[in-house]
Each structure stands twice: as structure tokens, then as C-alpha cells.
Amino acid sequence: MENTWDVIVVGGGSAGLSTALMLGRSRRRALVLDEGMPRNRFADHMHGVLGHEGKDPAQLLREGREEVAAYGVEFAEARVERVDRDGRDFVLTDTEGKRRGARAVVVATGLTDVLPEIPGLAERWGTSVLHCPYCHGWEFGDRRLGLLATAPHDIMRAELLRQWSEDLTVFTSGIGGVDPVTQARLESRGVRLVPEPVVGVDGPGQDLTEVRTEKGVYPIDALFAGGAFRPHDDFLESLGPERADGPMGNFLSVDEFGATSVPGLWAIGNVVNPALTVPGTMGAGSTTGGMVNMYLVGQDFDDAAPEPAKDFWESRYRSQDRIWSGNANATLVDLLDGIEPGRAVDLGCGEGGDVLWLAARGWKATGIDISETAVDRARGAARDAQLEDRAAFVAEDLEQWTPSEDLDLVTGSFFQSPVALDRVAVLRRASRAVVRGGRICLLSHAAPPPWAEHHHDADFPDLGEEVRALDLGPEWETEVQEVRKREAADPEGNPAVLEDAVVVLRKKA
Template sequence: MGERWDAIVIGGGMAGLSAALMLGRARRAVLVVDAGQPRNRFAAHMHGVLGAEGTAPDELRRRGRAEAAKYGARFRAGRVERVDVDRDTATVRTEDGDALPARAVVVASGMTDRLPEVDGLGSRWGKSVLHCPYCHGWEVRDRRIGVLATSELALHQAELVRQWSDRVVFFAAELGTLEPDVERRLRARGVDVVTSPVVEVAGEGDDIATVRTADGAEETVEAIFTIPHAEPHDGFLSHLGIERAQTRMGSFLAVDTAGRTSVDRIWAVGNVVRPAANVPACVSFGATTGIEVNMALVTEDFDRAAGRRADAG
């Protein structure tokens, strides 16, 4: 792997594999560096994914790797320590000391979901503790569902979850005292509001049966939706001074619609820049970015060829 790649994709999740597939089909030399820790590894099945409804995430990644490999993409396990950029090359430096040069880098390294420090919550993540009603709402429809507030976004989440069940309880302590009109709005649709902080989630195995609050009360629920703190995996780029976007879910790399960052030769796609993007969105964004990276390289190829011809003339 001592060659100079056309593109190195950092991350082997849905967005990264989609970009690699497009680049491979464009006859580009592509390397995918994959740490093997995809965000959705905690979920047994994906939903709302056209043509792959109910498929395990690992299975879709396996298919994606095979498809990208069919068009020449290569794969390497490992983590990236930093990326350096000069005029002609972006160099990906791995934690095991290798320097991998490329004409373009696609950052698809994903993010980590940081859950509230509540006993019993983290061990049920992706099973009965959930974040996306579109991904998991159908499976828990008509049950008694809790929504654990972590930020103002929880108000939107509580209203959304009400579409799947008329038995919703909103654990609002993190938001402090709710404005009377906000509480009235929730209760108007039958959402119960609990203001005491949640201290424990209990049940058998991966299932939830009870939520205990600081005042000693217990609420019976069968699933909990919550919005974790989003922690993008972009620290290896921090020295480059890439522009960032401040969103309601935190600070993320700023990109245009093609995934291009403010630093030449660096693109970013997937949950590392869009924490709310589900699998279909990540696949779509990855394909778009792969196409845009190829077009940038095509343009560069012609610019260089025309320049050499002009110099020769």
C-alpha cells in the first residue's frame, strides 16, 4: 500500500462505503481505512431502508464492502491519527505509524452517542433505549413509551413519539421548569409529564419495565427515546482549522452540499457532519460525495494536462 491513492475514505460505515463504491466505479484507486466501530452496531436491525428493511446493519456493511471491492476498492483496518495537506497531496497518518498519501480524503468516520449517566440506560442502547422514531417507532407502537429529555430538542421528540403511541411519558427534569404553555401543549395530546430526575432504568435483560425517579416514584414504560450528546470523530483534523458549523446538536465540520470542507482535498460525509442522518440518508450523501470527489479529480486531471501542453507549446 505504498502507492498514492486517488482517494482515501476514512470510515467503513454506510456513508464511507457508498462513497467508495462510486469512486471505484469511476475507476479511481480507493482505500477505505476502517476502525470497525460503526455507530449503529448496537442495533440488531435497520428499518426504513428501502430494499433492506429489517436487515442487520452488519449484513448491509458486509454487502457494501463486497460491492465496493468488486470495483477495486481496498480495505485496511485501523484508526487515523491525523491528516496533513499540502498543495498536491493529503497524507493520512495512521495510529500504527503509516503515512498514506492521496489526492483526496473523504472523512466518513462517524460519531459516538453519549448517553445520560443513568443506571441501566446505556446497557439497553439500541434495544429498548432508542433515539429515532422513524427507525424504531413501529416496533414499539402502542406501548407506554418514555421520552428522556437531554436538551430542548426533546420537546420535538416527545411530540414526534406521540405519533406511534397515545401512551407517552415525558421525563422533563433536564429542561428545568417547563413553561406552562409548553406543558399544556404536551398534555393536550395526552402526554404525561414527570419533573423529577430519572435515576434508574430497570427491567429483565434488554427490556425495560420501570423508570425510577429521584422522588422515589416509579413509572411503567416499555421503551425510552432520548437524544444523546453527539460526539463527532473528527479530532484527527483539528490542527487543519477546518471551518465548523454550530448546530442544535453541537459543533460539526462545515460542508457544502457536495461534502466539501473549507480545506482543499478534504471532504466529509455521514454522521461526522450530520448526526441526524439515518442509513438511507448516509448512503445518499456518500454517493453524492463520491461523485463530487471524482469530478474534482477529473477537473484536476484536465487542468494539469492542459497546463503541460501549454508549457510544451
């Protein structure tokens, strides 16, 4: 597969090129994939486009490509057949089977005007059979105009067209005729209504001189005809973007910036709004180009910035129904079994196994953990064990925590984190609440488990160094500082030996 692009723009018409221009100027690695069949390819001149009035639309796109390419955007002639998700990114497959990756995709593929099947209509499309009075009305001002009504909103178009000529004939069979009120309204300004079906249009070359119905021939110089719109978006099916029905058909749902319901996927121009003329598609494309760049800027910072500890632990706990066994650590049990119960705090209590063991032995124990999910589970376990009066749990970031009562014991079993955690500061704060004769009992992984292939060094604090860094002062003594081996089971259930680093510090009585 080709390297992942920042953005692939599908469709190189006025919408796609305007997006690409913004992306290129934002120094994005962008590729435009285009099949080269813009909607207005049937017209020789383009109107209503400031600065380009009367220009050949193909010329506008040629100039646009040059401008965009000058900022490093690349182009390939291709028809995209399929887009799939690849994690956060996308994979686009073209009709030749070529696959390209992109962090974001902008769909600017336009639409097909599906014309009624009337002999002579299609070959005059863009010349004398027209879609939009704003694009072509001026050129046919005061001439004999016709409107082939095919959808209810064409009645509004009939009123609109009357602005360009007093000589207007509306062929209404495609909408089953009009009601008397509408008829009276249109006829009040001289609009002729013809109810019979149109059977053909004719004239020399691409010009038009007549529209034929089953009953007669009508002299017409330009026929406005719409038909249905078929947006070019079927290649997005596997992504399942939301769609909505509107007066002009069924289109992808997008917000005001072109964002679809699929994160990282935008859609702009005629593919989502058939009423947009070239300037409208340029505005949409330009705005969306900026938004897509902003989205990628956000992603770049998200990737670079450290993950907040709360997010890390929440997603860790939510990833499984239960992470830990629910039993107290065997080494901790061994160390604390004979000690007179009092008030205890367990730092990073997880799902509460150690706290429940302490509570069951008469301690008044509080577990603190940054993960709400873990704390909810621990509370549930305390309820089940009917230990709620002696086992409390608090969801709190220990880096912000200060003890609220005197403590006889502070435990921290595997109170280690792959995301930033200032253990020393937390332990120092905890130590200040420990009463004379009280203890700090720390268990940590001394080494990665034998089944782990990779492990980050930061996961294995050197407890000796940490005790020195804690610098608790002469009133503290070290009771235990050693590595203990413990029997456990690997993820497949095979026996394994784990190494725990153990430190017990005691505040002298």
C-alpha cells in the first residue's frame, strides 16, 4: 500500500481543488484522486463565478490544479471504488485495485444529473437544455423558455424562471399537473402550463427550437430540466456514514463544515448539496480544508502529548470486566498478617482486593484510585462482602490527594503507572499522616513477568533509590527491603515465578 497521506481528496472539481489548496498551503501531504468528469463538463462557459465570468469551466480547473500543485499537493487520475477504516485512518481502493492510506478523507465527487429519458434531451444538456437560471438565464433572457417539471420543487423554479423571460412554458406532466391555486398564480404572470407528456425536443445541432408533446409542438429556445440527482458516494458504503432525505433526494448528512458522522471523513460540494454552484463549492471546499487541517493538528498534538493518567486507567479498566483477581497480594498478606489493625490507606487500590483483606482483618481501610470504574467495582465487592463499614473507596487522582486523617498504615501494591506518576511526591504526602509506630508497605514488580516480551523501564522503580529519594528523615527506619519470589500463573494458566520488590518503612515509636 502507498504511504499514508495526511489527506486524500476524492474528486478534483471546484470543491475538491479548493480544499486541496487550503491543505497544500497548510503544508499537508495531500493527494487529489480524480476521475476527471466534473458536473459542468457539458458547458463551454461558466457564469456567476466572480473573477472568472464566462470562462471555460475546464480552464478554471486546469488553472486551479496548477495553483494547488504549486503548494506540493499531488494528483492522480483514479476512480475510487471503496473506502475502509484502518484504525483511526482510512484505506482507499481504486478501480485498478491500488490501495492508498490517509489520515483523513474529503469526498468532493459531485453528482450525476439523471435526466428524463426524452429523445434529444441529453445531447443538448449544458447548451440549450439547462439546469440553472443563475448559470444560464442571462444568456437566454427574453427568449422562449421552457421548464420540464419533474419534482414538486420545480413549481418554485417556474416562478424563478419568469424573472428572465415573459415567454415561459411549463410542462407539468412529470409532476402530475398542478392544483388550481398554483395554476392561477403562475398564469397571473403569463406563464403557460402544458399538462401533456413531452415526447421529444429538437433543433439544429445542439440548439433547441421546439419541444414536442403528444398533442402539439411548442417553440422553445432553452428548456430548463432537472431530473434526479445521483450523488457519487456509493464507494463510502462500508463506512456507513449517516444519510438524510431532503427535498432534493437522499444525501450524506454533514455539518456546516462538511464533517460526516464518520470521524475523519468530510463531504463537500454537489455530492452533498446539488444546489451549490461553483462559487458555493469553492467556499465549502476552502472552509473544509481549514477544518481538516485543524483536525490533523489536534491529532498531532494528541499523539505527542502524554495521555492523561485518568484516561489511561479508565480505558484500561473498561477494557475488561475485571482486571485483578480480587484477592490480596500474597506477599502483602505475609507482611501484615500479625500487625495490630488500625487506620489504613491503600494507594492505587484498583478493584480493592488488598483493602477488603485489611477490612476483613479489622482494619478501617480506605482505597484510593484514579479510575472511577475500578472504584465502583471495589465498592461493589465491599457490599458483597458486607465490609462497607470498614472498607471505603475514593476515586481521586493521588497526585492531588492529601490525607485527611492520621494513618497507621499506608500500602501501595504495584502502585506503578506507565503514564506519568510522581510516586515520590504521593508517598511523601502519605508519610506525613503516618503516626508513630505506623508503617508504609510498598510492593512493586521487580522485573517484568517471564511471559512479557516488552516492558518499559519506568514500570520498575528501584525501591532502594526511591527510599533514598523519599528522604523521610531519622524518625523512619527500614524494616524490610528485599526482592521476594512469588508463584503465579501466566495468561495461559502455566505456573510462573514473579519477583516482587518489597519495602516496609516504620515510623519509630
